[in-house]
Amino acid sequence: MNRQRLSLEQLKADLRAAWAITKKDMRLYYVNPGAIMFGILFPLFMFLSFAVGKDAPAATLIPGLISITVLFSASSIGPMVIPMERRVKTFERLLSAPILFYSIILGKTLSGFFYSLAIGVIPLLIGLVWFETQILSVLGLVLGLALPAFCFAALGIMFASFPTENPGNIMMLLNFVRLPLIFISGLYIPIESLPDWGQAVAAFSPLTYANDLVRYALEAKTNYGVALDSVALLVFTAFFLFVGSRLNKKFRK
Amino acid sequence: MENVIEAINLTKYYNELLAVDHINFEVKKSEIFGFLGPNGAGKTTTIRMLTSLTKPSEGTARIFGHDIQSETIIAKRYMGIVPEISNIYDDLSAWDNLMFTGELYQVNKSESERRAKELLDMFGLFDRRNEKAKGFSKGMKRRLTISMGLINNPQLLFLDEPTSGLDVQSVLIIKDVVRELNQRGVTIFLTTHNIEEANVTCDRVAIINKGKIAAIDTPERLKKTIQSVQSVEVAFEKASPKNLKELENIPLVNEVRKEGDKFRLYTHDPANVLSGLWEYAKANGLKPISLNTLGPSLEDVFVRLTEIHVKANRRDSDE
Numbered sequence: 001m002n003r004q005r006l007s008l009e010q011l012k013a014d015l016r017a018a019w020a021i022t023k024k025d026m027r028l029y030y031v032n033p034g035a036i037m038f039g040i041l042f043p044l045f046m047f048l049s050f051a052v053g054k055d056a057p058a059a060t061l062i063p064g065l066i067s068i069t070v071l072f073s074a075s076s077i078g079p080m081v082i083p084m085e086r087r088v089k090t091f092e093r094l095l096s097a098p099i100l101f102y103s104i105i106l107g108k109t110l111s112g113f114f115y116s117l118a119i120g121v122i123p124l125l126i127g128l129v130w131f132e133t134q135i136l137s138v139l140g141l142v143l144g145l146a147l148p149a150f151c152f153a154a155l156g157i158m159f160a161s162f163p164t165e166n167p168g169n170i171m172m173l174l175n176f177v178r179l180p181l182i183f184i185s186g187l188y189i190p191i192e193s194l195p196d197w198g199q200a201v202a203a204f205s206p207l208t209y210a211n212d213l214v215r216y217a218l219e220a221k222t223n224y225g226v227a228l229d230s231v232a233l234l235v236f237t238a239f240f241l242f243v244g245s246r247l248n249k250k251f252r253k
Numbered sequence: 254m255e256n257v258i259e260a261i262n263l264t265k266y267y268n269e270l271l272a273v274d275h276i277n278f279e280v281k282k283s284e285i286f287g288f289l290g291p292n293g294a295g296k297t298t299t300i301r302m303l304t305s306l307t308k309p310s311e312g313t314a315r316i317f318g319h320d321i322q323s324e325t326i327i328a329k330r331y332m333g334i335v336p337e338i339s340n341i342y343d344d345l346s347a348w349d350n351l352m353f354t355g356e357l358y359q360v361n362k363s364e365s366e367r368r369a370k371e372l373l374d375m376f377g378l379f380d381r382r383n384e385k386a387k388g389f390s391k392g393m394k395r396r397l398t399i400s401m402g403l404i405n406n407p408q409l410l411f412l413d414e415p416t417s418g419l420d421v422q423s424v425l426i427i428k429d430v431v432r433e434l435n436q437r438g439v440t441i442f443l444t445t446h447n448i449e450e451a452n453v454t455c456d457r458v459a460i461i462n463k464g465k466i467a468a469i470d471t472p473e474r475l476k477k478t479i480q481s482v483q484s485v486e487v488a489f490e491k492a493s494p495k496n497l498k499e500l501e502n503i504p505l506v507n508e509v510r511k512e513g514d515k516f517r518l519y520t521h522d523p524a525n526v527l528s529g530l531w532e533y534a535k536a537n538g539l540k541p542i543s544l545n546t547l548g549p550s551l552e553d554v555f556v557r558l559t560e561i562h563v564k565a566n567r568r569d570s571d572e
Binding site: 010020021027093099 | 358
């Protein structure tokens with residue numbers, strides 16, 4: 001009974017601590033030049049460099065812009081913040097607190113999640129105001145923003161587990177993964193137009209399912225269906241968090 | 254008396270390097286326990302294992318009877334940790350730094366606010382509570398770090414080099430607070446390079462060298478183990494560097510060190526050295542302006558214990 005109560009108390013304490021970490025990160029790092037550079041400007045220019053001059057109505061490009069923005073903004077916070085906190089030893093402050101390591105991971109993931117939601121809404125608003133984008137499924141849109149934001153934030157945390165004190169090292173490593181994802185996930189070429197091998201490769205990219213959800217929400221088109229997209233993103237999230245946690249434990253030894 | 258810390262066969266390897274070598278010790282309730290050692294001796298690794306920041310390769314530690322590896326969270330609830338580097342959030346105010354730490358340690362908001370006021374006042378930072386910490390001096394940052402380590406009202410406080418390189422005001426405030434905390438029953442585990450600080454502050458000290466505990470006892474008992482290292486301290490009105498060599502020739506003097514404007518002559522027989530010194534001064538026309546006989550200091554114990562190992566190692570490597 002006592003043990004049970006202790007566990008429940010601990011769970012509450014861990015959730016409160018995770019939320020405290022998220023709030024602190026929001027205050028300290030959301031307007032950091034690195035977060036603006038990697039979370040906003042980088043995806044915008046990446047997108048423009050491939051989309052400008054393309055013979056397609058601007059409205060059809062909005063889902064891709066949303067997906068790419070969510071990917072970059074969510075996955076940038078962890079890799080930027082954690083190495084910086086390692087360098088000034090404030091990450092050790094979190095590690096020495098009486099909370100489970102998972103609550104630190106959760107707090108950091110939520111930091112990327114909320115940042116990404118706030119940034120991801122910007123291209124949506126641009127589409128709604130200037131390019132006649134319409135929201136055809138509210139549920140699809142909520143899932144299409146929230147699940148990828150959490151999933152890509154977890155991807156960033158996984159990469160941030162590598163024990164470096166230099167954010168640039170992690171960003172470089174992360175871009176080896178993020179940039180290829182853009183080309184294999186149906187952002188510029190619809191999945192159905194890809195050859196069989198291309199479609200097979202796309203199935204291993206979380207960005208494929210994120211983009212599919214956003215397209216469903218704004219264009220009522222989907223390759224995999226909302227349920228499969230959602231489950232796939234949840235599985236990727238669990239995988240990133242698990243690997244991130246294992247890497248952290250391994251490197252802390 | 255209850256053991257607050259029990260280190261049991263605590264060992265840490267970094268690949269092939271044995272950083273901490275099967276050490277055992279206990280720290281009792283309400284004790285100020287000093288942990289001394291030269292750089293690289295294993296002090297920080299030990300403190301990191303005791304606070305669960307580093308996993309031991311072998312052995313374990315108990316904090317208030319709770320195993321640091323299997324009951325980590327419960328053990329950590331007893332602790333306040335002040336690391337060697339002041340790890341505060343520079344872009345938060347002193348007040349917000351304390352509030353955030355309170356949230357991490359599950360201190361409720363009203364209690365956090367009460368404690369924060371009390372601690373900021375105690376450490377002379379209350380008037381600057383709303384300023385961002387990046388504008389603070391090194392000493393103020395250190396005081397804020399210690400305040401953050403105390404926000405959860407810990408029963409055990411780990412202090413890693415608390416006064417190293419600080420201004421006099423900060424050192425005095427920190428020393429005062431440590432004394433007051435200890436009087437309230439808080440157990441303190443202190444690592445320091447400042448041997449004199451350990452001598453006047455600690456109930457017991459452990460000296461670690463090359464990952465092994467070289468000695469562990471009260472400062473006075475440790476000094477008694479090297480009674481042969483007594484000394485005569487003399488200051489002459491006019492002295493020159495050549496006096497150093499000449500003083501070594503006085504019978505029964507083992508070693509002479511120049512310490513500021515004074516010479517310290519090490520011997521096991523201060524009475525006979527005094528008469529030799531008197532004759533030397535008379536013969537060379539030197540006028541002593543101060544003369545003291547001194548027992549061994551804790552620093553002497555430290556040097557003796559750590560030098561023995563260094564010399565042994567040199568011999569080993571020469572061979």
